[in-house]
Amino acid sequence: xxxxxxxxxxxxxxxxxxxxxxxxxxxxxxxxxxxxxxxxxxxxxxxxxxxxxxxxxxxxxxxxxxxxxxxxxxxxxxxxxxxxxxxxxxxxxxxxxxxxxxxxxxxxxxxxxxxxxxxxxxxxxxxxxxxxxxxxxxxxxxxxxxxxxxx
Amino acid sequence: xxxxxxxxxxxxxxxxxxxxxxxxxxxxxxxxxxxxxxxxxxxxxxxxxxxxxxxxxxxxxxxxxxxxxxxxxxxxxxxxxxxxxxxxxxxxxxxxxxxxxxxxxxxxxxxxxxxxxxxxxxxxxxxxxxxxxxxxxxxxxxxxxxxxxxxxxxxxxxxxxxxxxxxxxxxxxxxxxxxxxxxxxxxxxxxxxxxxxxxxxxxxxxxxxxxxxxxxxxxxxxxxxxxxxxxxxxxxxxxxxxxxxxxxxxxxxxxxxxxxxxx
Numbered sequence: 001x002x003x004x005x006x007x008x009x010x011x012x013x014x015x016x017x018x019x020x021x022x023x024x025x026x027x028x029x030x031x032x033x034x035x036x037x038x039x040x041x042x043x044x045x046x047x048x049x050x051x052x053x054x055x056x057x058x059x060x061x062x063x064x065x066x067x068x069x070x071x072x073x074x075x076x077x078x079x080x081x082x083x084x085x086x087x088x089x090x091x092x093x094x095x096x097x098x099x100x101x102x103x104x105x106x107x108x109x110x111x112x113x114x115x116x117x118x119x120x121x122x123x124x125x126x127x128x129x130x131x132x133x134x135x136x137x138x139x140x141x142x143x144x145x146x147x148x149x150x151x
Numbered sequence: 152x153x154x155x156x157x158x159x160x161x162x163x164x165x166x167x168x169x170x171x172x173x174x175x176x177x178x179x180x181x182x183x184x185x186x187x188x189x190x191x192x193x194x195x196x197x198x199x200x201x202x203x204x205x206x207x208x209x210x211x212x213x214x215x216x217x218x219x220x221x222x223x224x225x226x227x228x229x230x231x232x233x234x235x236x237x238x239x240x241x242x243x244x245x246x247x248x249x250x251x252x253x254x255x256x257x258x259x260x261x262x263x264x265x266x267x268x269x270x271x272x273x274x275x276x277x278x279x280x281x282x283x284x285x286x287x288x289x290x291x292x293x294x295x296x297x298x299x300x301x302x303x304x305x306x307x308x309x310x311x312x313x314x315x316x317x318x319x320x321x322x323x324x325x326x327x328x329x330x331x332x333x334x335x336x337x338x339x340x341x342x343x344x345x346x347x348x349x350x351x352x353x354x355x356x357x358x359x360x361x362x363x364x365x366x367x368x369x370x371x372x373x374x375x376x377x378x379x380x381x382x383x384x385x386x387x388x389x390x391x392x393x394x395x396x397x398x399x400x401x402x403x404x405x406x407x408x409x410x411x412x413x414x
Contacts, residue, residue, distance in 0.1 A: 018370040033368050041396075047404030052397040054377035058384070068384060072376055073397075113371035115400060120372065 021121075028128055028137035031120035039123045073109060077102035247288040251276070261289040265319050275322060293319045297327035297334040 022030035032038070042048050055076035064079045081102050084095035125135060132140050161168065251274040252258045262272035275287040301313040308316040312328065326332050337344070375397040378384070382392045 019367075023365060031372070033370070033372060035373070037372060041398045045402055047402040049398040050401045050403055052375065052377070052399050058378055062384075068381065071381055071384060072374065075377075109374070110371065112400060113374065114369075116372040117370045121370075 026121075026125070026135040028133070029121055029124040029135045031117055031124060033117065037116060037120065039120060043123070074102055074105035077105050247290040249286075249288050251286070252289050257289075261291075264289075265291050266317050267291055267293075267319055287322060290322055291319055293321050295321045295323070295327060295334055297332060298329035299333040299335045 018030075052073055054073055056079055060079060061071050061075050064082055066075055066078060066082075070078055077098065081095055081098040084098050085092065088094045128135055128137070134140055248261075252261045258272060259269045261274075262269040265272065271291075273292045274289055275292045279292045280287065298313050301307075303313070305313075307313050314320075321327065327334065377397070379392050379395045383389055
């Protein structure tokens, strides 16, 4: 299970189509959204991808008392925001830029997660097509001569 | 403060010994003729004295005590027969006796007590008494007709309860008032009603059961965490820590779109 408890982006509004795909039309191609990434992360890229950079150290995060779900790649923004609030409380408006920076970082993180899902889905579909299968996992019908004769 | 003196009286009533606390008021204002006269303060004091005595009477939970005081004021012939010609003048006379009547004379007396014809009178026994085999004494077994089952267009003496004056009441009358249970026959049979209810319940239960593997989710992969998915923070052993690397969507070199532009 992934840890995104308590974040305001838990309630992201989404489309309905992925339910139809995952449960009806493309059952075999739907990624396992509760598991980690299955495919090779660099497959399909010309150059190797950049690794994600973590700025805050483990000691910093522990010292600033950040909860475990927030010890992610945006933790350094949160530490700055908390520092600012410690200095300026109750004048919270002095820290709004830091807060917005942190929220923007979180949103980018979410966007990347959606992109990872889409990448997994397309790679699954590619594998199925190469294996001669339907997106539901059923084998595709072999073309017969009579089918060719129509053209 | 009211000038009260407490005198204790011990007397026997209905075969039981009672200790009676009699508060005697020595104040002049309590005398009946002077209550309305005098100043407001006097009236107030006088009223307070009256309340004091009444509260002693009612707060002492002394039903026998009140009964004693009343008994001294009510003539005996009124207690036994009543001035209006009906039996029962106060609650102890309305109380059912502890034993069901056995002889014919007792039956006739009990029927008269409950305002019934002797042919209609029947004590509560057997099935009417329930499984606990309770004894209701000589209380009559009258048919149970609830508020709903009675004619709404009849000119009842008490329309709120659809009841006439002097009518014998069912032993569980308070269960069958207008806002409670009804003895009216149902529109549908019990089996039909049971089927309707179970259809609704089991449909929802089936829906719940067959969609147990269907989740609501957003189309995204789980969140990525640094430091090998927070292995140490989650309580893992640092010696057998797995290596997990997360990637961005940027590439280290020139991506194919940029490269195509320059080629």
